[in-house]
Amino acid sequence: MKTNTLKQIALAAFLCVGLAACSSDDNNTTTDNSIAGIASRTSNLSTLVSALNKTGLTATLSGSGTFTVFAPTNDAFNAFLTANGFANLDAVPVPVLKNILLNHVIGTEIPSSALPAATYASTLSPINTTANAPTISMFVQKSGNVVTINGGPANKGTTVATADIDATNGVIHVVNDVIAIPTLVNHVVANPDFDTLQAVVTSTSGAFGDQSAVLSALNGITAAAPATLFAPNNAAFTAATTGSGFAVGATAAQVTKVLQYHVTAAGNVRSNQLTNNQSVPMITSPVQNTTVVLGSGTVDIQDSASNLARVFQADIQCSNGVIHGVQRVLQPQL
Known part of the structure; x- marks a missing residue:
């Protein structure tokens, strides 16, 4: 009788230990909240x-x-x-x-x-x-x-x-x-600070004339042959097209040249690849160059009239090139 009682106690203790171990395993199961x-x-x-x-x-x-x-x-x-x-x-x-x-x-x-x-x-x-x-x-x-x-x-x-x-x-x-x-065009469209640039590039008539060929060229830029775009903001276009701005009264052909003067086919040129006094060929016909001017923590692009356009937003990376936002419309030889 005493032996059976001891066996029952031992069995009960074994079951308790087993249940406790199972309970412990359940408590250690964690949910993946990654x-x-x-x-x-x-x-x-x-x-x-x-x-x-x-x-x-x-x-x-x-x-x-x-x-x-x-x-x-x-x-x-x-x-x-x-x-x-x-x-x-x-x-x-x-x-x-x-x-x-x-x-x-x-x-x-x-x-x-x-x-x-x-x-x-x-x-x-x-x-x-x-x-x-x-x-x-x-x-x-x-x-x-x-x-x-x-x-x-x-x-x-x-x-x-x-x-x-x-x-x-x-x-x-x-x-x-x-x-x-996103492509170059997608990133121009996305940012409201480039709305005037978008309006000029997509113009088919009116003050800016038909710029559909420029838009087609931008849309045709590929990842295999990327380009770099210096994109003027809205304020830059306001300054260039009003008052004594150099683009006041520009013909459609001159507007085309202005737009082309903001694009280089030299590749995907990021800000850390720019060097002081670097000459950058733009896609105007004939080709006209701009010049990179590096200061203390600043990057400026110098145009044909020796005006400096400050880069305010560098390295907007797209699938087919890179955009640098500038605070002045670059002036080519018209």
């Missing part, structure tokens, strides 16, 4: 999860680091596939898909509350496969609670549908469109 982990549990981000798996980016967005991800919904991916003639996600070449996904990722955490009215950020999408290649720029605007990327859907960008999904390695902002990798 960006990739949250996406995997979000039904309308399942295509994004498949895309991350296909491109090998799941490990990146589930690991250490700090990221901001603009996460396209399933409907956004479906629209992207249809618009680009892909039957399904597997039909998208992996390098293409990877660059598109990286164009939605910034290497720092940016909650919507930290966004200014307008800013540029660098995505993780490189312009080519060379080591340390520059990465594509993203233009982010905030008006009230509305966050717009690259000028919105009409400019192949998007707006944020759901902001600030917090993750252990950053933040997710859900978007309703796949963000196209």
Whole structure:
């Protein structure tokens, strides 16, 4: 009798230990609250999860680091596939898909509350496969609670549908469109400070004449043969086209020459590649040069009339070149 009682006590103790161990294992199970982990549990981000798996980016967005991800919904991916003639996600070449996904990722955490009215950020999408290649720029605007990327859907960008999904390695902002990798023209259109430049380049009549050939040339610039654009802001055009501005009364042909005098076919020339007194050939016919003037923390572009145009926004990186915003319209020999 005593032996049976001892056996029962021992069995009960064994079961208690086993149950406690199981309970401990259950308590040690942790939820993956990384960006990739949250996406995997979000039904309308399942295509994004498949895309991350296909491109090998799941490990990146589930690991250490700090990221901001603009996460396209399933409907956004479906629209992207249809618009680009892909039957399904597997039909998208992996390098293409990877660059598109990286164009939605910034290497720092940016909650919507930290966004200014307008800013540029660098995505993780490189312009080519060379080591340390520059990465594509993203233009982010905030008006009230509305966050717009690259000028919105009409400019192949998007707006944020759901902001600030917090993750252990950053933040997710859900978007309703796949963000196209922007071209030179896309980035000019996206920034309201370049609205007058856009108006001049897209003019087909009126004071600026027909500039459709210039627009066609800009749209024809490719990643294989990139260009650098010195983009005057709105105030610069106001100064050039009013009062005693040099472009007052310019003919359509002269406006064309002015526009061409802001583009160099010398390649994707970023600010750290500019040197003092460097002569930069522009695409005017015949070719006219500008001159780089470097100061203490400043970059100016000197035109044919020896005027200096200060660079106020450098290195807006596009798929087919780079933009440097300048505060003066460059004056060629007309």
